Every structure is written in structure tokens, then in C-alpha cells.
Amino acid sequence: MTDLLQHLALGFGVALIPVNLLYCFVGVVVGTAIGVLPGIGPVTTVAMLVPLTFGMNPTAALIMLAGIYYGSQYGGSTTAILINTPGETSSVMTCLDGYQMARQGRAGPALGMAAIGSFIAGTISVVLLMLLARPLIRVALEFGPAEYFAIMLLALLTLGGLTGESVMKGLLMAAFGLLLGTVGGDPMTGTPRFTFGEPSLLDGLEFLPVTIGLFAVAEVLTTATRSLAHDVYAAPIRGLLPSRADWWACRWTLPRASLIGFVVGVLPGAGATLASIIAYLTEKRLSRHPERFGTGVIEGVAAPETANNAASGGAMVPLLTLGVPGSGTTAIMLGALMLWGLRPGPLLFEKNPDLVWGLIASMYIGNVLLLILNLPLIGLWVRLLSVPPRILMPLILLFCFTGTYAVSGNPFDLWVMVAFGIVGFVLQRYGYPVAPIVLGLILGPMLETHFRRALIVSRGNYAIFLQRPIAAALLAVAAIYLLAPVVAWAWRRRRVPAVAEG
């Protein structure tokens, strides 16, 4: 415990340095603003802003990117409550009761509860992250290439399978990402693969132009092909603090949704959206008046908004301790860390304790900043809603191009970004999730390296993956995850004729 407090003291020492405090502030403000603007999610924003961080100290940069991540979860609730349009997918459930509360003249308490719930969840998840990180690191330090291969495979399968409307489409996108990850030099021997004589491809496809293309450029193309009309909220907002009855109604919702959000966030692939759905449905199931959910009950706002913030804290656990991202946004943060020459995982805590503990401490500070900022600045966020997409979309494109060019100074990356923008637009139009592509691209070379290293250690014996207990257990979970839907489908097919005959 003393050790933990010492590390936390180190973290606060780093986070409270004025420049880091400034970047934390900038991160949470930009994150909230982005969360408020419909359409631009945290993945897009973090991808777009990574180029801005290259001249910065990695600790300050990571503090800012994390601030954007959890700040956007705060901001997402504003549009959901006021104009029934979620700022991002993790606020979809908030629309159900939040908008109804706004229609009943209770937008203030709904926004207040969303902010306070997010603060409580953010704080709880940071405490849990801190407590969970050290035991996980002890386990991770025992990991060899076989275990790393197994956990990366599991992360890829779960993120591939859990995002989007269809497991098969998600897995196909993860495999597509892996295939893209094989472009460039073989990670073990340096032999060029699929480079077609293009020198810019020798180091592989850069993750940033691919990511910015798949998310930001594709988003602009999607918005351009839809209606550019936008809703404006005109009614005044009064009385942001929830009433005593609201507090009483949410007394168990807040801790319960925090725990649900954190646990779901830790699981690779699940993310904030799933956390908010599970938390909302749990509250509805446990409620004495489930029929009132959807008509404007405060628990229906508190549960999803608390859970989605807790999930963003939870997603940091596998990223920092194992180097395995738990969501699309943390996948981009992993890519950014690697661009700065850092390798997330257990050794990061030993080699760069100031970075990791500084980040954790900054998340405490960021949550306090968000609570202080969000309630008084609600009028500003509402005004931000009046920026029409016809102005916003061209600005996003300008920022994407400049940022991508700024990182490498190579115009080839602009073509890569445009190509993946078109690919992302087409894929998303037909319901194919693009986050697994990014994860496959980032994890692919690492997955291959660990796989081949394990086989070098075992002199080509594939049984190494079954002889090491942790690797075997992780691969068993991966196999169950893959086979369960097939078995369930076969079981249903067997039962239908039997019932028909019966």
C-alpha cells in the first residue's frame, strides 16, 4: 500500500506540473466539445489530434489524448439530452430518458446528473485502474511470446466480434487489418512484402493516415451524402443540480453502473457503448417501475452516462498493463505510444513510471476539471451545437490533411488517407465496422513477431501454445468465443425440425 501511495505521489507530482495541467485542461475541454458535436466520436478526434502531439513530451501528449477520450464521454450526453442526437454511440441509451426529461422541462437535472455520474464513475474507475494495475503487471511480467500472441489474438477476436452488427463482418474486418499489417518489411527478417517497389511502403502502412482516413475522412463523406441540416436547442436551461428525489433514485445506480462500466471497459473490444447498454438494461431490470424507463426517469440518464465514463477508465487497464487495447480509441493511443518509441506493457511501469502514474493522476484531476467546467459552461456547449455541419466538415478535412502531412512530410500518406477514407465510407455504409481494421493493422506485426518468436523458442513445436497454461487458457477462451455461435446455430437448426416433427 505504501508503494502504491508513493507511486501516486509521483504521479501527482508529474500531473501537477503546469504544462501537464494545461494539456489535461486542453484535452478535457476539446474532448467535451467534440463529444457535444454530433458525428465526431472520440476515435476520430484522438486520431486527428495525434499529429499535434509529436512535438510534445510523451507524458503531456498522453495526458491530453486521455483527456480527450474521457472528456468526450462527458460531452456526448449533451446532444443526447437536448436534441435527441447522441454525440457518439456510447450516448445512444441516454437519448431514451434524457430527451424525455428535456421535453418535460427537466433538461437541467438530466445534464447535471450526467455530469455528476460521469465524475463519480471517472473517479471510481481511476481508483480501480490503480488497484488492478499492479497485480496485472505481476502476471504480465511472466508473459513470454506465447502468452502475448494468445492475448493479442483474443483481443483481436473480441474487438472484431463485438463491434458492429455482425460477428462475421467484424472478424472479416479484423482479418483485413491483419492483412494490411503484413505490408512492409517482415518484422523478423526485414524481407519486403507487398511493397510493389514503393519505398514509402517498406516500413509498412502508417497507422495514422489509415486511421484518419477510415474514421475522419469517411465520416465527412458520410455526412456529405446525408442531410446537412442540423437541430438547434433554443429553450433556456435552469436548475442543473438534481433534486433530493433524483439523488435518492440514483443512490445505487451510480456505484452499480460504475462497476459495470469498468468491468466491461476492461474486456478487450467491449467498450463504452456496450457498457452503457448493459448498465441501462440492468437498471431497468432491477427497477420497481421498469415500465417508466423511456419516459424520462433520472436513472435512465445516470446509468448509461456513468457506465460509459467508467468504461473509458477500464479500457486503460489492458492498454497500460498488457499493451493490448480495449477499444478503438485505446488502439489509436497504443499506435501513438509506439510512434513516440514507447512500448506499452508491464515494462512501461518500470521504465517510465512518471508517464504511467502521471497519466493516472491526471485522470483524477481531469475528472475534477470536467465537473467544474461542465456545469457552468453548459451554455457554451449548447452554443457549440449551433455550428452547422456545412462549416464543420470542411474544417475537419483541412485538419486531417495538414495533420497527416505534418507527421511524415510525405505526400504518399495523403493518398493513403484518401484511399482509406473511400474504403471506410463504403464499408460503413454497408455496416462493416472499421475499428477492427485499425486494431489488426497495429497488432498484426506484434502478433506475428510473438507467434514466430514462440516457435523459435520451441524449435518449431506448435505445442508450446498448449503447454504454457496462461497461453492455453487464453487460446481456449478464443476458441470458445469463435465456436460458441457456430454451436448455438447448429443447436437451433437441430431443434427446429425436432419441434416441427413433434
Add this chain to the structure above:
Amino acid sequence: MILGGNRAIGLGLALLGLVAIALASGFREGTATGGPGTRFLPVLVGVIVIVLGAAIALRPSASPNAATPLEPGGSRRGIWTLAAILGYVLLFERLGFVLASVPFLVVLLLEYGERRWPVVLAVALGATGATYGLFAVWLGVPLPPGPFGR
């Protein structure tokens, strides 16, 4: 049979997997130290992509018209956006950041329905100036100077 977008994507990716396997056939298969070589992962992933892509293309439940219908004028705006993007990439280094960015923004703002010229010019010039200040001045990143040195 009309090939819907959903099936076309599955089929396209299956073909991509096939091409990847064909191209990977020239890579080295194994290593002297044991285990697979350069060819292993591209071939394995190529096979997975073919299987999953073909499964999506051939499964009976795949809806051929799964895409959301475009809004009126949506196709035209999409094509204009794409044309502006391609023109911007082509001119980015030739004309330089400022000279390429201002007309790029003007074209998009007009196409997206902003008809007030003072707003169009203010946004195009202001955003270009702010982005230049942020990247070239504050971060010290060299942006393409163009024929006039900016």
C-alpha cells in the same frame, strides 16, 4: 442476380485474399531456426479473408440492399467532396499549403450550402491561417511552401 453492396464487399475482399496468397507464394516458407517464415501470416490471413468474405457473399440472409438510402443531393455532394479532396492532394505540394487550402475550403463550403460570401471567405481564410499558425508556427512543422514561398 443483382450483386448488392454487402455481397460485393465480401466478394471483393475474398478476391483480395486470393491475390495476397498468390503474391505471397514467392516469399520464403520456413526459417533455419524453426517455425514459419515470411510467407506464413500473409497466406494464413489470406485464407481467413477468403473464407469470411465468401461466407458473407454467399450466405442467403445477407441483404443486398443493406445501405441506408442517400439524401436528396447526397450523391452530388459526395462526388464533389471526393473531387475536391483529390484536387487538394494533387495541388497540396504544387501550390503550397495556403494557396491550395483556401480554394479547397471555398469549394466545399459553397457545395455544402453556405451562400454568404463573407462567411465563406472568413472561414476559408481564418481556418487556413489558424491551421498554418498551429502547425507551421507553433509546432514548427514545415508545410509545403508553394511557388511564392508560402
